[in-house]
Amino acid sequence: MREKQAVSPMSAMVALFVDRLASLSAEEWESIQHRMDGGGLVLTMLEASRNAALALAVRDLISRDQFEHLYRPFTLAIPVDSLGVVHSLD
Secondary structure, three states: OOOOOOOOHHHHHHHHHHHHHHOOOHHHHHHHHHHHHHOOOOOOHHHHHHHHHHHHHOOOOOOHHHHHHHHHHHOOOOOHHHHOOOOOOO
């Protein structure tokens, strides 16, 4: 029988982010789209979601500015601190 591998805090945050995406209301999706449009981002919702999940996965490896840029569309609908473990960024 294979032993269960421990899930890293970052993996848990990404999983929770994806779960939260699935439960967003239409108003929350509109809020995300508005933040993307207002920030001049030319991305599909899929690309923005993937970027945010990737930013969560590697947030200890990228700068604060890079993280904030990638995660920005979701900061109101899914605040980072609502995802559990929060690490300080450089």
